[in-house]
Amino acid sequence: MMLAKSGCKVTLLERRDRPGGRTSSLGDDQYTFDLGPTFFLYPRVLQEIFQFCGYNLFKEVPMKRLDPQYRIQFESGGRIDATPDPVAMREQIASLNPADADGFDAFIAENRQKLKAFQPILEQPFNSWKDVLRPHLLKVLPLLKPHQSVETYLKRFFSDPRVRIAFCFQSKYLGMSPFQCPSLFSILSFLEYEFGVYHPIGGCNSVTQVMARIATELGVDIRYNEPVKSFEYRGRRPVRAFTEQGEYRGDAFVVNADFAQFMSRAIPNALRQRWTDRKLEKKKFSCSTYMMYLGVRKQFDLPHHTIHISDEYRRNLTDIEEDFVIPESPSFYVQNASVTDPSLAPEGRSTLYLLAPVSHQHPNIDWARESASFREKFLDRIRLAGFDLDPSDIEYEKIVTPADWEHEHQIYRGATFNLAHGLTQMLHLRPRNRFEDLEGVYLAGGGTHPGSGLPVIFESSRITSNLLLEDLGMEPIPAQVGSHKLGSESPELMPA
Numbered sequence: 001m002m003l004a005k006s007g008c009k010v011t012l013l014e015r016r017d018r019p020g021g022r023t024s025s026l027g028d029d030q031y032t033f034d035l036g037p038t039f040f041l042y043p044r045v046l047q048e049i050f051q052f053c054g055y056n057l058f059k060e061v062p063m064k065r066l067d068p069q070y071r072i073q074f075e076s077g078g079r080i081d082a083t084p085d086p087v088a089m090r091e092q093i094a095s096l097n098p099a100d101a102d103g104f105d106a107f108i109a110e111n112r113q114k115l116k117a118f119q120p121i122l123e124q125p126f127n128s129w130k131d132v133l134r135p136h137l138l139k140v141l142p143l144l145k146p147h148q149s150v151e152t153y154l155k156r157f158f159s160d161p162r163v164r165i166a167f168c169f170q171s172k173y174l175g176m177s178p179f180q181c182p183s184l185f186s187i188l189s190f191l192e193y194e195f196g197v198y199h200p201i202g203g204c205n206s207v208t209q210v211m212a213r214i215a216t217e218l219g220v221d222i223r224y225n226e227p228v229k230s231f232e233y234r235g236r237r238p239v240r241a242f243t244e245q246g247e248y249r250g251d252a253f254v255v256n257a258d259f260a261q262f263m264s265r266a267i268p269n270a271l272r273q274r275w276t277d278r279k280l281e282k283k284k285f286s287c288s289t290y291m292m293y294l295g296v297r298k299q300f301d302l303p304h305h306t307i308h309i310s311d312e313y314r315r316n317l318t319d320i321e322e323d324f325v326i327p328e329s330p331s332f333y334v335q336n337a338s339v340t341d342p343s344l345a346p347e348g349r350s351t352l353y354l355l356a357p358v359s360h361q362h363p364n365i366d367w368a369r370e371s372a373s374f375r376e377k378f379l380d381r382i383r384l385a386g387f388d389l390d391p392s393d394i395e396y397e398k399i400v401t402p403a404d405w406e407h408e409h410q411i412y413r414g415a416t417f418n419l420a421h422g423l424t425q426m427l428h429l430r431p432r433n434r435f436e437d438l439e440g441v442y443l444a445g446g447g448t449h450p451g452s453g454l455p456v457i458f459e460s461s462r463i464t465s466n467l468l469l470e471d472l473g474m475e476p477i478p479a480q481v482g483s484h485k486l487g488s489e490s491p492e493l494m495p496a
Contacts, residue, residue: 002465004218005053015227020208031295031396032344040198042455062201069197070305103157111190122450126428145183153183175286175417177317237439259447260412272437286417288402292354295396306334324362332356360415367401418446433464
């Protein structure tokens, strides 16, 4: 969208038959599901991209702000119905531990300042280690607390471990354990309370469908079912991309496929110095997910989002990230989107989206053998969240395992959240937006800076677009669009 609006002639070569990649849809003529992301957070970034292109996000994609944002419940007892109402949220926290209620305001205030300090960093490219020495970054480093995890950081505000989990489970948006995830990412839960959790009508996939329509209106030529197989090079610069249907010359190429999978499949190893196959194999990748998409002949008077935290939550994380085995009592997430959006299922029916974090692909787990038994375990466990589901009520069912993420959806090791976000794989240590191993190649998506999560991925597209426009000698995206301001949402951005 941004490159076409800036005057570039853009062709988009899409591997699948629909737009969006992981943020696309699946289902049948009755039930519609998001394939991947279901939380739509921090809409400011995408709204500014739409504004630059001459559109209004909320007019193009009707959305509903959720309240409660989600329910997080604990197998050990207690729950929080997370709400953007600060008075009600303090009451929710007090229901678990009265002593922790006052910590909410302190957490919000400190993380408001943290986001303000780090926002410029998340909006700028990191082309080399020298960029880490920028005066602004050096000034805010004390706020980063680089050797402190999110969960440890939260002990300053909350004494109850359940309350801390309610404010750090969001590290799973990055595919990381809150006991390992850098403390910077406490801003993830802050974003939910400060800017809201939204449901785009039709699902998050409706956002990418609208973006594809707008891109076409701006002149982008979208070619579906046409994956890139290889390139022709002049030195280290690709000049032509090949698909089974044809060939495409370009002055520049943007890769938004899964980074590690695309590099190991489509770019010769000899042309990669920093990101060779051998080096990719040594990198740390995120967890994966076991997914069930169910269309059922029943409705549930339960929240739109429910996160169930196992008694063995910490053991779950060790199973997933260190031992690479299937958890015995997995934590899980259920989206009951039909309670908000009746367009997703026939009247009187529901779509249930079930997700359990599991290890990425590893020799310890054979999903061809384990999937059926894990399905039964998963169906049994969702009853703990109040979903009294009889298997005979299931009309539609689709399962996606880590093996499916790898082979069907072309994700390296099935690691659905890309490269992990530890300190050794952030900023200039991630694959760079102006790709360092080739000339005229740029990266967007969760595998590059700033990282995973829809708002961050949209920001990566803005960073990358400006680098490409700069290299082609074209006008950059105006600064007032490229740097959004923090503060209260305007009525235009907060539709009922």
